[in-house]
Amino acid sequence: MLPDLQAAFRAGTIGRDGDTVAALSAAGMQNGHRFGIYRNNIFKSLTGVLEAAFPTIRNLVGGENFAVLAHRFVAAHPPRQPQLYAYGGGFAEFLAGFAPAVEELPFLPDLARVEWAVNEAYFEADAEPLAAGHLAGLAPESYAALRLGLHPTVRLIGSDWPVWDLWGLEALPDPWPPGMQGGTQCVLVRRPESKVDVVLATRGDFAFLGAVEGGATLGEAAAAGVAADPEFDLSACLAGHLAGGTFHSRIDFHGTGDAG
Amino acid sequence: MAFQCGDGVADAFARDPVPAAAGVGLRHTHYDDFLDGGPAVAWIEVHSENYLCPGGPRLATLEAIRHHYPLSCHGVGLSLGSAEGLDAGHLARLRSLIDRFEPGLVSEHVSWSTTGGDYLNDLLPLPYTEEALGILVRNIAQAQDALGRTILIENPSSYVTFAESTIPEWEFCAEAARRSGCGLLLDVNNIHVSAHNHGYDAHEFLNAIPGDLVGEIHIAGHADTEWDGRPVLIDDHGSTVKDAVWNLLDAALARIGPKPVLMEWDLDLPPLDTLLGEAAKAQAALDRLAPEPGLLDDVA
Numbered sequence: 329m330l331p332d333l334q335a336a337f338r339a340g341t342i343g344r345d346g347d348t349v350a351a352l353s354a355a356g357m358q359n360g361h362r363f364g365i366y367r368n369n370i371f372k373s374l375t376g377v378l379e380a381a382f383p384t385i386r387n388l389v390g391g392e393n394f395a396v397l398a399h400r401f402v403a404a405h406p407p408r409q410p411q412l413y414a415y416g417g418g419f420a421e422f423l424a425g426f427a428p429a430v431e432e433l434p435f436l437p438d439l440a441r442v443e444w445a446v447n448e449a450y451f452e453a454d455a456e457p458l459a460a461g462h463l464a465g466l467a468p469e470s471y472a473a474l475r476l477g478l479h480p481t482v483r484l485i486g487s488d489w490p491v492w493d494l495w496g497l498e499a500l501p502d503p504w505p506p507g508m509q510g511g512t513q514c515v516l517v518r519r520p521e522s523k524v525d526v527v528l529a530t531r532g533d534f535a536f537l538g539a540v541e542g543g544a545t546l547g548e549a550a551a552a553g554v555a556a557d558p559e560f561d562l563s564a565c566l567a568g569h570l571a572g573g574t575f576h577s578r579i580d581f582h583g584t585g586d587a588g
Numbered sequence: 589m590a591f592q593c594g595d596g597v598a599d600a601f602a603r604d605p606v607p608a609a610a611g612v613g614l615r616h617t618h619y620d621d622f623l624d625g626g627p628a629v630a631w632i633e634v635h636s637e638n639y640l641c642p643g644g645p646r647l648a649t650l651e652a653i654r655h656h657y658p659l660s661c662h663g664v665g666l667s668l669g670s671a672e673g674l675d676a677g678h679l680a681r682l683r684s685l686i687d688r689f690e691p692g693l694v695s696e697h698v699s700w701s702t703t704g705g706d707y708l709n710d711l712l713p714l715p716y717t718e719e720a721l722g723i724l725v726r727n728i729a730q731a732q733d734a735l736g737r738t739i740l741i742e743n744p745s746s747y748v749t750f751a752e753s754t755i756p757e758w759e760f761c762a763e764a765a766r767r768s769g770c771g772l773l774l775d776v777n778n779i780h781v782s783a784h785n786h787g788y789d790a791h792e793f794l795n796a797i798p799g800d801l802v803g804e805i806h807i808a809g810h811a812d813t814e815w816d817g818r819p820v821l822i823d824d825h826g827s828t829v830k831d832a833v834w835n836l837l838d839a840a841l842a843r844i845g846p847k848p849v850l851m852e853w854d855l856d857l858p859p860l861d862t863l864l865g866e867a868a869k870a871q872a873a874l875d876r877l878a879p880e881p882g883l884l885d886d887v888a
Contacts, residue, residue: 356751410665454643
């Protein structure tokens with residue numbers, strides 16, 4: 329029956345169950361020696377999808393290693409929907425659990441998070457970013473109680489590794505430049521219009537934006553910024569992110585006392 | 589004008605019909621070439637699944653290009669042959685795409701890709717049985733209901749067949765169309781590939797197809813290669829059209845009359861001129877057809 333045949337096709341392709349192919353042939357599949365064409369098409373095409381979404385990782389580990397990673401990922405986590413721009417969301421977590429990769433290149437999962445954030449930002453819903461003019465009517469004393477929202481394309485990735493430096497490289501640096509030796513890097517990804525920005529954020533800005541994302545008022549978020557970085561400067565931070573398109577134009581003026 | 593979807597905003601695109609002329613598949617490599625409507629092709633076709641995203645430059649680009657060309661949306665992910673039925677969420681996203689871009693044609697395949705909710709990214713073969721035919725017809729009906737329009741279904745290329753099949757492929761496709769009320773997308777490259785791989789006569793296939801159900805024709809390149817040490821044709825859409833397929837196109841046009849003909853190219857995309865050259869050859873094949881008597885009467 330058709331459900332059995334289709335389940336057997338799955339087992340014989342991404343399940344790589346060779347016995348299934350023999351069973352299918354015994355049950356009447358003709359030219360079963362060509363079954364491998366389907367297996368090959370599925371793995372090759374999905375490897376290509378992952379290469380397009382994770383180009384830096386592909387370059388840093390090399391094509392052959394990437395194919396091994398992709399193969400294992402596809403077999404363990406096949407797509408659940410046919411729009412393949414959305415395929416690869418679990419790749420970072422998969423890498424984190426794949427010891428041979430992270431023992432040698434421990435930054436790979438975080439780098440994958442940055443690349444996936446770029447992919448998500450690219451396809452995310454379009455929205456108008458907040459401009460300084462939107463806040464023009466607001467009394468200065470109202471700012472502290474204001475709750476801003478992040479632009480829907482914004483993604484925040486904090487890492488123990490220099491992932492902003494690594495993102496976009498075509499090969500592993502050898503030797504690593506002094507500035508990349510260690511240390512955390514916080515990355516902000518956004519697409520206010522057509523182009524995706526991948527921005528290195530200060531620890532203070534990163535903590536501030538994380539608090540805004542969590543629903544904090546500007547006052548609360550500024551406190552989070554200062555806690556993370558004593559040098560945090562709210563007005564410079566706001567000006568920079570208004571110019572960069574980090575916030576959503578939809579604002580909740582509730583509680584500020586202003587009509588908006 | 590900012591384009592909105594599903595908010596009761598007036599349609600930006602009229603559903604202009606895809607003409608009985610040569611078109612090409614639009615791939616992102618060639619986006620810049622098409623943005624200003626420069627390439628002289630009669631229409632374009634896209635893979636629907638590449639545009640089922642919420643926003644971003646890809647949709648904006650298609651919107652810009654759509655202003656210059658009639659459009660066909662060709663799906664590769666609906667999995668019309670799945671025993672478990674169709675994904676309602678996918679159908680809803682397709683419907684939004686169709687409502688936004690108003691394609692003249694919407695098509696899918698006589699194949700399956702999804703089982704157990706896993707999407708196996710290939711057009712997999714069906715056994716040609718009454719059971720599979722019933723499932724296919726039921727799924728096409730569900731799709732046409734959800735999309736609010738008639739679709740075309742494309743005959744597949746394949747590498748294996750099933751002893752349990754009781755219906756020739758051409759009858760299976762034609763009968764699915766008759767029972768569901770959909771049309772046919774006749775892929776003459778697929779006919780050639782499958783006929784060669786399974787040892788039947790491509791012309792027998794062609795001659796059994798009800799011409800009045802055909803709404804579109806596909807042509808493409810294939811690879812003449814080996815698998816497991818034995819010869820096989822692989823439908824890779826990665827080269828120019830082979831002579832045998834051009835001959836099949838001529839035979840198909842002679843038999844069923846002028847139809848929209850699409851040049852597909854998906855792997856190792858060539859310079860645009862190469863793609864347009866293949867479309868020009870398809871247009872020449874259409875132009876070689878004798879004018880229909882009715883047209884001459886009108887002129888007289």
